[in-house]
Amino acid sequence: MIDRGYYDGFGGAYLPEILVATFDELVETFQEAKNDPEFWQNYTDIMSTYSCRPTPITFAANLTKHFGGASIYIKREDLNHTGAHKANNVMGQGLLVKRMGKTRVIAETGAGQHGVATATMAARFGFKCTIYMGEVDMRRQRPNVFWMERLGAEVVPVQEGTRILKDAINEAFRDWVTNMDTTHYVLGTACGPHPFPEMVSYFQSIIGKEARKQILKKEGKLPTRIYACVGGGSNAMGIFKSFLDDPVELVGVEAAGKGLSSGQHATRLSSEDASIGVAQGYKTYFLQDNDGQMKETHSIAAGLDYVGVSPILAHLKETGRVRFETATDKEVVDALSLTIKKEGLIPALESAHAFAGAFKEAPALSGDDIILINQSGRGDKDIFTIADAFADPGWQEFIKEKAEEYHA
Amino acid sequence: MLESYLRKRLKEKEILLMTHIVLGYPTFEDSFSIIEAMVKAGVDLMELQIPFSEPVADGPVILHANQKALAGGATVKKCLDFAKNVAHTFDIPFLFMSYYNILFKYGVDRFVGATAERGLQGAIVPDLPPEEGEDYLKAMQKYNLAPIFIFSPTSPDERMKYLASFGQGFIYCVARKGVTGVDTNFSEQLEEYLARCRKATNLPLALGFGVKNKTDIDFLKGRVDIAVIGSQTIRLVDKEGVGVVGEFIKNLR
Ligand SMILES: Cc1ncc(COP(=O)(O)O)c(C=O)c1O
Numbered sequence: 001m002i003d004r005g006y007y008d009g010f011g012g013a014y015l016p017e018i019l020v021a022t023f024d025e026l027v028e029t030f031q032e033a034k035n036d037p038e039f040w041q042n043y044t045d046i047m048s049t050y051s052c053r054p055t056p057i058t059f060a061a062n063l064t065k066h067f068g069g070a071s072i073y074i075k076r077e078d079l080n081h082t083g084a085h086k087a088n089n090v091m092g093q094g095l096l097v098k099r100m101g102k103t104r105v106i107a108e109t110g111a112g113q114h115g116v117a118t119a120t121m122a123a124r125f126g127f128k129c130t131i132y133m134g135e136v137d138m139r140r141q142r143p144n145v146f147w148m149e150r151l152g153a154e155v156v157p158v159q160e161g162t163r164i165l166k167d168a169i170n171e172a173f174r175d176w177v178t179n180m181d182t183t184h185y186v187l188g189t190a191c192g193p194h195p196f197p198e199m200v201s202y203f204q205s206i207i208g209k210e211a212r213k214q215i216l217k218k219e220g221k222l223p224t225r226i227y228a229c230v231g232g233g234s235n236a237m238g239i240f241k242s243f244l245d246d247p248v249e250l251v252g253v254e255a256a257g258k259g260l261s262s263g264q265h266a267t268r269l270s271s272e273d274a275s276i277g278v279a280q281g282y283k284t285y286f287l288q289d290n291d292g293q294m295k296e297t298h299s300i301a302a303g304l305d306y307v308g309v310s311p312i313l314a315h316l317k318e319t320g321r322v323r324f325e326t327a328t329d330k331e332v333v334d335a336l337s338l339t340i341k342k343e344g345l346i347p348a349l350e351s352a353h354a355f356a357g358a359f360k361e362a363p364a365l366s367g368d369d370i371i372l373i374n375q376s377g378r379g380d381k382d383i384f385t386i387a388d389a390f391a392d393p394g395w396q397e398f399i400k401e402k403a404e405e406y407h408a
Numbered sequence: 409m410l411e412s413y414l415r416k417r418l419k420e421k422e423i424l425l426m427t428h429i430v431l432g433y434p435t436f437e438d439s440f441s442i443i444e445a446m447v448k449a450g451v452d453l454m455e456l457q458i459p460f461s462e463p464v465a466d467g468p469v470i471l472h473a474n475q476k477a478l479a480g481g482a483t484v485k486k487c488l489d490f491a492k493n494v495a496h497t498f499d500i501p502f503l504f505m506s507y508y509n510i511l512f513k514y515g516v517d518r519f520v521g522a523t524a525e526r527g528l529q530g531a532i533v534p535d536l537p538p539e540e541g542e543d544y545l546k547a548m549q550k551y552n553l554a555p556i557f558i559f560s561p562t563s564p565d566e567r568m569k570y571l572a573s574f575g576q577g578f579i580y581c582v583a584r585k586g587v588t589g590v591d592t593n594f595s596e597q598l599e600e601y602l603a604r605c606r607k608a609t610n611l612p613l614a615l616g617f618g619v620k621n622k623t624d625i626d627f628l629k630g631r632v633d634i635a636v637i638g639s640q641t642i643r644l645v646d647k648e649g650v651g652v653v654g655e656f657i658k659n660l661r
Contacts, residue, residue, distance in 0.1 A: 004539060004540070012540055013537075013539075013540070014508055014535045014536060014537070014540050015535065015537055016464070016465045016534050016535055016558070016560075017534075017537065017557075017558040017559065017560045017562075017563060017571070017582065018465075018560040018561075018562055018582060018585060018586075019562075020537060020560075020562070020563065020567065021562045021563065021564065021567075022562070160471060160472075160475070161461065161462070161475065166462065170462055170464050173464045174464065174467065174586075174587050177465070177585060177586055177587060178585050178586035178587070178590075179585075180562070180585070275513075277509045277512060277513060278508045278509045278512050278535075279462050279507075279509050280462060280464065281464075281535070286509075288509070288513070290513065291483055291484045291510070291513060291514075292460070292484075292509040292510050292512065292513030292514070293460065293461040293478060294461040294462055
């Protein structure tokens with residue numbers, strides 16, 4: 001391995017020896033695919049027939065009016081098949097799995113979106129599929145567990161550690177070190193050892209490629225600011241990548257959970273609780289203690305509830321190219337509520353962080369400014385969490401009745 | 409030097425035994441009693457694992473030991489203090505085993521310096537390939553400690569040679585794919601792999617992952633220099649307590 005995927009000191013490939021050969025093969029396959037002009041064409045063809053690409057940008061007239069500042073546009077990744085940007089990455093990696101001649105895929109999942117997307121891809125391409133999911137997340141995202149199982153995947157509850165996303169990643173690695181001959185690990189975000197950060201960003205860059213053209217066509221100019229939520233960083237990298245050389249301010253919004261001072265959050269790039277470390281195969285900012293032990297994280301959005309962050313974003317934070325902000329659980333629920341009412345759009349709780357970040361800043365911008373929010377996914381999957389956040393009495397009644405039915 | 413110690417021991421014994429424990433599991437007092445029993449029973453060297461919250465290369469047994477040690481309040485400082493105590497009490501070589509973040513957060517040079525100062529003789533860092541290990545290798549050389557590198561059945565011959573060029577003391581050969589604590593099939597298949605390992609290096613070879621009992625160790629005699637017992641003693645301690653460790657080790661050779 002010659003290029004070890006460093007971004008000014010972040011990234012790398014801290015691999016146990018048993019996986020080195022597997023990564024060499026993956027790096028090679030990915031490089032070949034990237035250099036093959038037909039590959040990207042084939043990829044976009046699949047995304048336009050099996051998923052809903054190009055996804056549109058939607059002018060949010062009512063929100064624009066409500067805030068009285070910048071014109072607000074929304075990139076509609078929620079309209080992908082399976083309801084999130086995760087489909088972009090998964091279909092791309094699926095094509096690589098075919099090239100490598102492997103027959104089984106495994107994945108971690110937090111919100112369940114990446115798990116559902118992977119299970120869907122596996123069904124479509126005829127791969128066996130195992131999904132690792134933290135026990136806590138299985139409870140938060142039960143509908144997605146149901147769909148993964150219907151799609152033919154085995155969903156393995158992870159009971160180790162904090163029983164959320166990072167623990168699911170560890171278990172997926174443990175599977176992979178045993179079964180790498182037949183199995184590819186479809187990592188769901190722009191994290192992990194090289195080439196995953198680069199590779200996942202590459203597939204997700206389809207978001208920004210489209211969005212740049214779309215906004216230029218519609219408005220004749222580039223947006224002033226772009227907002228994306230940041231879990232591992234894949235949807236953010238996906239929309240940012242095409243604008244890195246433009247005079248466009250890029251804003252990543254991390255999960256502040258119950259507030260930065262509460263210790264119960266998942267803010268790696270704008271909090272003192274995080275520092276540079278090496279875990280899960282790469283170097284980046286982690287929420288960890290002074291000994292290097294990973295901390296518990298919290299976010300209302302399972303998909304943002306992660307200790308690390310893309311090494312590429314860590315680098316873009318250090319260079320100042322991307323600004324990072326945070327949104328609390330409460331701000332997110334409010335932003336979600338407003339978006340549903342004003343626009344009839346239902347962002348995922350993860351995506352609602354980007355909305356919350358944008359809403360804080362929109363009023364201060366002028367009518368000439370355009371902001372673009374990446375709606376990374378749709379919120380239907382979050383029905384249980386959102387219903388709880390709204391303490392929806394009708395829903396609670398329904399759940400009780402349903403439970404009684406099952407008891408009968 | 410670690411290698412010359414091993415070579416000397418190998419003149420007296422057909423195969424050496426290295427054991428692995430997780431520091432602070434179940435408690436530091438127990439860790440001490442386990443080490444005492446192991447040394448008495450004739451163990452030739454030991455790996456002391458500093459617990460980490462994300463031990464990706466470890467299977468359920470060692471993973472749980474890591475988690476419980478941390479929950480019980482094990483810190484890097486406590487592990488260093490403890491290691492100093494055992495290294496000065498018992499007359500066998502001790503190595504640290506941990507994941508790279510533990511070294512990185514402590515400061516790699518500072519950690520390696522502390523390892524030497526406590527009287528340990530080397531380290532095993534399973535998630536640090538030599539390509540990422542420049543600082544570590546420099547520090548290990550500076551403090552005259554043995555960096556132990558790992559061969560796996562998936563490592564091509566060329567890579568084994570490359571790894572061996574950085575290793576000192578011995579090479580740790582992982583018996584199979586997978587994580588620690590899963591059974592290994594000690595069959596003729598292993599032979600071919602071990603022959604490849606032998607060809608790649610003149611350093612003594614240790615074999616670990618799935619070594620559980622006398623039968624496994626008998627198989628390894630004449631094939632490798634050191635047998636590594638990891639998860640099995642932890643399992644034993646979990647089931648039957650610290651008291652049975654000495655007998656278990658004695659009956660292995
Ligand atoms: C809808 C949605 N958005 C965002 C994320 C966060 O991931 P990333 O930061 O990689 O985009 C997730 C993760 O599960 C998700 O499901």
